[in-house]
Amino acid sequence: xxxxxxxxxxxxxxxxxRNREPGQHLKQIAADFGISESCLTNWLxxxxxxxxxxxxxxxxxxxxxxxxxxxxxxxxxxxxxxxxAAAYLSQANLPKMMYPLVRELADGGIPVTVTCRVxxxxxxxxxxxxxxxxxxxxxxxxxxxxxxFAAHRDDPEFGYRFLVDEAREAxxxxxxxxxxxxxxxQGWWSAFGKKxxxxxKSPGPPVHDDLCAVIDDKGRIRHEFTAExxxxxxxxxxxxxxxxxxxxxxxxxxxxxSNRIVGYSIDSRMKSRLAVAALNNAVARRGDVTGxxxxxxxxxxxxxxxxxxxxxxxxxxGSMGRVGAAGDNxxxxxxxxxxxxxVLDRRTWATREALRIAIVTWxxxxxxxxxxxxxxxxxxxxxxxxxxxxxxTQAA
Numbered sequence: 001x002x003x004x005x006x007x008x009x010x011x012x013x014x015x016x017x018r019n020r021e022p023g024q025h026l027k028q029i030a031a032d033f034g035i036s037e038s039c040l041t042n043w044l045x046x047x048x049x050x051x052x053x054x055x056x057x058x059x060x061x062x063x064x065x066x067x068x069x070x071x072x073x074x075x076x077x078x079x080x081x082x083x084x085a086a087a088y089l090s091q092a093n094l095p096k097m098m099y100p101l102v103r104e105l106a107d108g109g110i111p112v113t114v115t116c117r118v119x120x121x122x123x124x125x126x127x128x129x130x131x132x133x134x135x136x137x138x139x140x141x142x143x144x145x146x147x148x149f150a151a152h153r154d155d156p157e158f159g160y161r162f163l164v165d166e167a168r169e170a171x172x173x174x175x176x177x178x179x180x181x182x183x184x185x186q187g188w189w190s191a192f193g194k195k196x197x198x199x200x201k202s203p204g205p206p207v208h209d210d211l212c213a214v215i216d217d218k219g220r221i222r223h224e225f226t227a228e229x230x231x232x233x234x235x236x237x238x239x240x241x242x243x244x245x246x247x248x249x250x251x252x253x254x255x256x257x258s259n260r261i262v263g264y265s266i267d268s269r270m271k272s273r274l275a276v277a278a279l280n281n282a283v284a285r286r287g288d289v290t291g292x293x294x295x296x297x298x299x300x301x302x303x304x305x306x307x308x309x310x311x312x313x314x315x316x317x318g319s320m321g322r323v324g325a326a327g328d329n330x331x332x333x334x335x336x337x338x339x340x341x342x343v344l345d346r347r348t349w350a351t352r353e354a355l356r357i358a359i360v361t362w363x364x365x366x367x368x369x370x371x372x373x374x375x376x377x378x379x380x381x382x383x384x385x386x387x388x389x390x391x392x393t394q395a396a
Contacts (some may be wrong), residue, residue: 003016005035008280012360013040032365034382046352047229054366060173070250077110083348099129123249143196145182146176159177206301208318212295223321227257231289234262236278237334238270241350251278251301252296254335255286258388259373260381261335261363262286266356274303279307283314295319297329298339338367 013033017040019027020377030040049056084105085098102115117121133321144167151158151166156237158166166181183189212223212233227233233256240249250272252264263282267274294316296302302320321329343362368382377382 002390006263006284006286008277008281010043011047012266012356014043015353015357016090016361017044018047026270027342032361033367034368036222042055068280074114077114080110081105081115085119099126102126103130125144129324138282141182142173143312144174144178148179148182148188148278149186152183163188177205206298206320207308207319209342210291210319210321211317211319215341223330225256225295227255230255230257230352230389231262231292232257233293234293235329236275236294236302237271237329237332237336238274238299238301239336240270241340241349241355243355244354245350245352248349248352248355249274251275252332252335252363253282254332256331258381258385259376260368260385264363266359268352270301272301275301275304279310279314290315291317293317293319294323295329297321339363342366 013029014032017026017029029035030037032042044237046053050060052056052100053139085101098119098121102112102119102121106112106113112123112126116126122193132357147167147170148160148163150170151163154380155162155166160180161176162185163183164174164176167174167179184241203325212225214222214224225233225235233237235253235256238245238249238251242248247270248266248268249270250266252261252266254260255262263278263280263285265278265281266276267277279294294311296319298320300317301307308318339359339362343358345354349358369380372378372380
């Protein structure tokens, strides 16, 4: 069963269909975006229901009903916890530990999370009680950490060596290396120990190696963006453009094999979720992407924990270029240059909505299906993929 189209892609197609010029048929719009006319018609009907133009159950209504059923089931579980807890605590041999009751309810099908929340107890101590008691080593580490933290709280200017001395005076001796390890794990550094950049900002460290860099005969670093098949190497970057309502940001991913824009996301804010949404949209439309390399610059969006987790979730491999080296991602910059000339700089854009429709239409209609490229043998990205992947499919 094919994967559903990303919701952002569906919304963009509906926008273009609703704002089509007089005389332009839905069949042509559907062909421009690579979907069937019946699919587009269904999307328009669903959008009309969601917007209240036509009667029907919206997605919000369905979600609200689902959430109500979930809430009722949760209340039933909470009532059962309170009933069993009252009977448990009313027995004569008090005081009691609550952990046996939590285990008993869990065996009966009530989640530990629900029981602990109702009884106002922490889950982690319960799980530790279920597995193994606290070891002497862990207890000693906790005492040492408490001593170091007390010293750090009193004198934030002290480095870890001074903190170790203070902890030793408090009755918790340890080696300097041990003190450094604990302080490093907890982030307890001297207030004067870290040097800042001249303007308070510096490029962030890379979270991935540069997998596209090669060294030529003269010892210079250059980049080779080549791929033997689809979904082997993707490039990504973010561009921005002003409208009268404010900036609009576009994050796109390009497959080096066919120069096709496999996914994109458009938003009014340049947060990590913009890059994550673009990646998720690309994966939803491309299918199996295991092992695909995603090359980017060192922007904070691509170094974010959310983006790295998204790469790991899809079994993809990250790659990052150097700081201040535009050539490290030149292939992606060339696409944004085309977008700038053909759409962004053509006129002044009054609203973000109008610019969004223009960008989506140009990518799906013009760039993918009409603009022939010399690097692809005068074929469009869609034609190139259809022609070059067909022999491989037949051979398989």
